[in-house]
Amino acid sequence: MFKIVRKKELNDAVTLMDIEAPFIAKKAKAGQFIIFRIDEKGERVPLTIAGYDREKGTVTIIFQKVGFATKALGSLNEGDFIQDFVGPLGKPTGVENKKKVCVVGGGVGCAIALPSAKAFKEAGAEVTVIVGFRSKDIVILEDEFKAVADRFIMMTDDGSYGRHGLVTQPLQEILEAGEQFDEVLAIGPIPMMKFVCKTTEPFGTHTMVSLNPIMIDGTGMCGGCRVTVGGETKFACVDGPEFDGHQVDFAELMNRNGVYRDREAEVAEKHTCRMDAMGKALIQ
Numbered sequence: 001m002f003k004i005v006r007k008k009e010l011n012d013a014v015t016l017m018d019i020e021a022p023f024i025a026k027k028a029k030a031g032q033f034i035i036f037r038i039d040e041k042g043e044r045v046p047l048t049i050a051g052y053d054r055e056k057g058t059v060t061i062i063f064q065k066v067g068f069a070t071k072a073l074g075s076l077n078e079g080d081f082i083q084d085f086v087g088p089l090g091k092p093t094g095v096e097n098k099k100k101v102c103v104v105g106g107g108v109g110c111a112i113a114l115p116s117a118k119a120f121k122e123a124g125a126e127v128t129v130i131v132g133f134r135s136k137d138i139v140i141l142e143d144e145f146k147a148v149a150d151r152f153i154m155m156t157d158d159g160s161y162g163r164h165g166l167v168t169q170p171l172q173e174i175l176e177a178g179e180q181f182d183e184v185l186a187i188g189p190i191p192m193m194k195f196v197c198k199t200t201e202p203f204g205t206h207t208m209v210s211l212n213p214i215m216i217d218g219t220g221m222c223g224g225c226r227v228t229v230g231g232e233t234k235f236a237c238v239d240g241p242e243f244d245g246h247q248v249d250f251a252e253l254m255n256r257n258g259v260y261r262d263r264e265a266e267v268a269e270k271h272t273c274r275m276d277a278m279g280k281a282l283i284q
Contacts, residue, residue: 002036002085005058007078010140014064014108015074016050022057024087030095030119031112031210031242034059034087035218038072042083045069046215048112048241049088059087062111062140089218090241094208095123098182102128102174104167104196105145106188107138112210113187114141114148120185121148128181129153130170132192136161167192168199175203183208186245190254197245209245211236213256228252 006018024034033048045067051060065074073082093116101120105113110131121127129149133139134157146152153170154162163170171184184207186196193209200207213236215225220238227234230247234240 001081001083004076004078004080004082007076010062011138013066013138014062014111014140016060016062016111017073018053018056018058018060019082019085020057021059021085021087024059024085025052025054025057028052028059028088029092030115031093032088032090033218033241034061034085034089035215036061036069036073036082036086037084038069038076039083042072043069044084044216044218045073046089046212046218046237048210049115050111051115059085062108064108086218090237091239093119093185093242095119095125098123098125100126100128100181102130102171102181102184104171104184104186104188104192105129105131106167106186106192107133108140109188109192109210110141110145113185114144116185116187117145118148125182126150128174130155130167132156132167132188133161134158166195168195171196172199175200175205181205185210185242190250190257193245194250197248197250201246207245208242209248210242211240211248211253213253227256 003020004017005020008016010016028049033046035044035046037044047061047063050062063070065071103113103117117127117129127149128151129145130153132155155165155167156162184200184205186193187210197207211227213225213227215237216222218237220235225236227236228249229243
């Protein structure tokens, strides 16, 4: 069992938790992920590690409450326990020999981008950070990004905060001005990562993306997280989750991620939460 030692609501839909997991905290690196399970009947859910404290023995996760498992996790409080918390899994962000990088984050993907930006900075790189959100009310981790960025650019789709527009706009401007990066790392919604790659490709800028395909076991055995990169099949759990964005088949990735969308909507409409059912039974 793994104890929740801190809980913080970053906005109405996104929650931060510190989980007591000393063995994972000891080995975790930016870019890696964990898989959690609420209880013995719960589904396995992968979440990228948003931070860690080796001295305290805690691992930070940041998640959006969108499905049954993440909503159930979000209903727990400090002092509660979850059944399983496995990791660190996947390969860490490659920060070696990078002198100048640009980290691009979108929405809740910024939770994943932050530890990578921090790792680049600690490795001695000059770090530009570009983050984007739909609007001001869902902005997260702004101060944390500013603390590790040599240059920080905030974008919002509706212009309610920072600059109005998409994250690709300032990236395009910077590249057109002649600046060069050893690497651009994009983390966020699949369409955002796809268009970041389309923006950097004409400039020959090496671009990595962190992929989030459907994943089950996290050890390369089930094949559920397979993606096509450079015409070859890769498993995001063991070969990634970060890949060369210019080699990723984004069309296939989007199709595979949406294969259960209709079924998920159907189940969400008909599903009865076990906790709700128990509460009603007690009232009656």
